[in-house]
Amino acid sequence: MKILVCVSKAPDTTSKIAFTNNNSSFDETGVNFIVNPYDEWYALVRALELKEAQGGNVTVLSVGGLDYEQIIRKALAIGADDAVRIDAPESDALSVSTHIANYAKDKGFDLILCGKETINYNGSVVPGMVAELLDLPLVALAAKLDVAEGVATCEREVTGGMEVLEVNLPAVISAAKGMAEQRIPNMRGIMAARTKALEVVSVENTTATTSVSNYELPPAKSACKFVDPANAAELITLLHQEAKVI
Amino acid sequence: MRTDQYQGHDYYLMDELLTDEHKLIRDAAREWVKKEVSPIIEEAAENCKFPQHLIPGLASIGAFGPYIPEEYGGAGLDQIAYGLIMQELERCDSGLRSTASVQSSLVMYPIWKYGSEEQRMKFLPKLASGEWIGCFGLTEPDHGSNPGGMTTNFKDMGDHYLLNGAKMWISNAPFAQVAVVWAKNEEGRIHGIIVERGMEGFTTPTMHGKWSLRASDTGELIFDNVKVPKENLLPGRSGLGGPLSCLDSARYGIAWGAIGAALDCYDVALRYSQERMQFNKPIGAFQLQQKKLAEMITEITKAQLLTLRLGQLRNEGRATSSMISMAKRNNVDMAKTVASNARQMLGGMGITGEYPIMRHMMNLESVITYEGTHDIHLLITGMDVTGFDAFK
Numbered sequence: 001m002k003i004l005v006c007v008s009k010a011p012d013t014t015s016k017i018a019f020t021n022n023n024s025s026f027d028e029t030g031v032n033f034i035v036n037p038y039d040e041w042y043a044l045v046r047a048l049e050l051k052e053a054q055g056g057n058v059t060v061l062s063v064g065g066l067d068y069e070q071i072i073r074k075a076l077a078i079g080a081d082d083a084v085r086i087d088a089p090e091s092d093a094l095s096v097s098t099h100i101a102n103y104a105k106d107k108g109f110d111l112i113l114c115g116k117e118t119i120n121y122n123g124s125v126v127p128g129m130v131a132e133l134l135d136l137p138l139v140a141l142a143a144k145l146d147v148a149e150g151v152a153t154c155e156r157e158v159t160g161g162m163e164v165l166e167v168n169l170p171a172v173i174s175a176a177k178g179m180a181e182q183r184i185p186n187m188r189g190i191m192a193a194r195t196k197a198l199e200v201v202s203v204e205n206t207t208a209t210t211s212v213s214n215y216e217l218p219p220a221k222s223a224c225k226f227v228d229p230a231n232a233a234e235l236i237t238l239l240h241q242e243a244k245v246i
Numbered sequence: 247m248r249t250d251q252y253q254g255h256d257y258y259l260m261d262e263l264l265t266d267e268h269k270l271i272r273d274a275a276r277e278w279v280k281k282e283v284s285p286i287i288e289e290a291a292e293n294c295k296f297p298q299h300l301i302p303g304l305a306s307i308g309a310f311g312p313y314i315p316e317e318y319g320g321a322g323l324d325q326i327a328y329g330l331i332m333q334e335l336e337r338c339d340s341g342l343r344s345t346a347s348v349q350s351s352l353v354m355y356p357i358w359k360y361g362s363e364e365q366r367m368k369f370l371p372k373l374a375s376g377e378w379i380g381c382f383g384l385t386e387p388d389h390g391s392n393p394g395g396m397t398t399n400f401k402d403m404g405d406h407y408l409l410n411g412a413k414m415w416i417s418n419a420p421f422a423q424v425a426v427v428w429a430k431n432e433e434g435r436i437h438g439i440i441v442e443r444g445m446e447g448f449t450t451p452t453m454h455g456k457w458s459l460r461a462s463d464t465g466e467l468i469f470d471n472v473k474v475p476k477e478n479l480l481p482g483r484s485g486l487g488g489p490l491s492c493l494d495s496a497r498y499g500i501a502w503g504a505i506g507a508a509l510d511c512y513d514v515a516l517r518y519s520q521e522r523m524q525f526n527k528p529i530g531a532f533q534l535q536q537k538k539l540a541e542m543i544t545e546i547t548k549a550q551l552l553t554l555r556l557g558q559l560r561n562e563g564r565a566t567s568s569m570i571s572m573a574k575r576n577n578v579d580m581a582k583t584v585a586s587n588a589r590q591m592l593g594g595m596g597i598t599g600e601y602p603i604m605r606h607m608m609n610l611e612s613v614i615t616y617e618g619t620h621d622i623h624l625l626i627t628g629m630d631v632t633g634f635d636a637f638k
Contacts, residue, residue, distance in 0.1 A: 073267070184278050
């Protein structure tokens with residue numbers, strides 16, 4: 001089975017968030033980037049488990065500049081067989097999806113796996129766009145994935161329970177929490193990653209269809225106000241006039 | 247213990263001086279420690295028992311001989327990668343790092359540097375994989391800072407050597423399969439001999455009653471007319487320089503490890519200072535607490551720069567023993583001070599097992615003593631800069 005896993009980068013969750021260019025760009029100074037956890041922990045690891053059980057090949061793909069190679073090496077260290085970096089800026093979701101689809105269209109992948117979203121922008125649209133551009137079926141937010149005889153069986157959470165879906169391969173599937181368990185790269189994997197192939201594909205830039213005008217941080221948390229238990233009237237006044245919740 | 251919320255601190259953007267592979271190795275070690283060790287380390291320290299089930303995991307992250315060439319089972323990495331792994335292990339516990347640095351620097355290193363090809367092929371792959379654990383016998387009950395005075399000795403009996411004597415304060419001794427033992431021959435010359443568990447007359451009683459490095463096993467090595475095959479003598483080096491070169495490697499690892507312990511104490515104290523409210527504001531908003539935190543991160547940053555430079559020099563083969571002494575002495579003392587101030591910031595909570603600081607403080611009392619005491623390292627620097635030997 002040939003599996004393509006799309007991996008993106010995201011800031012470490014402990015990063016300090018700041019903006020530049022009149023609040024229109026994310027300030028990457030001093031920010032530590034990690035592999036987007038939904039891509040790494042669930043999509044990539046489940047792809048590796050399927051390959052280990054059934055044979056095949058797992059390719060990881062990223063769209064981005066040279067700074068992406070650090071996270072691609074981690075994906076290779078965890079166990080992917082080879083990697084592709086589409087050398088193009090991550091302009092917007094449609095641009096990234098177009099690059100992925102253009103690369104994947106004639107490669108014969110049985111399965112294209114993505115995380116359900118990136119933890120920085122939470123757009124969740126790349127898997128759907130890739131499926132549409134390749135005219136493939138999509139199962140989004142799968143929390144479980146099994147493959148047998150060309151059919152993928154997925155489970156996903158619905159209100160009050162689970163939904164089981166079957167889809168013929170090839171297909172695009174986006175991975176939610178639960179699909180696999182995180183693997184920590186071991187030293188053998190890190191050493192093996194040194195010599196695994198990382199193909200860099202030059203492409204003509206696509207025009208982004210959306211652009212960011214500005215970012216805003218959420219309002220700072222205000223300090224707690226303590227009200228004497230004997231003073232219920234003050235509490236009610238504050239809830240009514242300041243918090244405006246009653 | 248609480249959930250391990252540790253995050254690294256890199257005030258001078260030192261990550262920019264590391265390779266992508268360095269960071270991958272460090273982060274993998276950190277993730278493994280958080281997942282496998284942090285949840286159990288407090289209990290291991292309370293029970294005074296090294297958690298042996300961690301050995302395969304330590305091997306998998308490359309903690310055993312990462313700089314040993316790949317043909318002998320190592321990872322062929324550089325000295326900075328080795329240092330980063332030691333930092334991440336000691337960030338959790340000095341005893342954990344001790345087990346790994348003894349295996350790497352005091353057992354695998356001498357076999358690699360001074361062993362025969364047959365010895366390398368026999369021992370190194372099994373030590374790298376963790377199938378065998380090793381220990382290092384130099385210190386004796388009556389010879390600590392003066393190892394050259396050792397009385398453990400061996401006699402040439404024709405087809406074997408006969409080993410007699412005792413070693414003390416030996417990390418990993420109670421469960422090690424292999425011991426690299428330093429002993430004098432009949433002419434009084436020091437040689438390294440590989441002693442294997444099961445050899446008649448060789449016993450390794452556990453030392454009890456430690457209030458430090460409780461998550462690491464420490465013991466004695468007793469040699470009572472042990473017959474050691476002649477092929478177990480390390481042929482490549484004799485004299486005190488042999489064990490001292492191993493100590494250079496181990497002390498270098500300790501210099502990195504101590505930064506790890508300091509970082510953990512700082513990290514815990516910083517977070518606590520932002521959450522703990524007194525007089526209606528976080529204690530981190532008070533000047534006296536800020537003084538402690540500012541001095542901690544300043545000293546940690548200085549140690550990080552010193553140690554990374556030392557790693558670069560070791561990669562180039564230009565780090566001297568005296569340079570290593572300076573880093574070991576400075577960093578362990580720094581970590582002790584950071585731990586002490588961090589403990590004060592946590593008030594009463596600082597003495598409980600809910601936070602790691604008191605355990606670090608107790609561990610560091612051993613670390614400042616073993617592998618050359620704080621005072622001995624000062625004399626090494628003193629001799630290096632003046633040319634006068636003030637040891638005796």
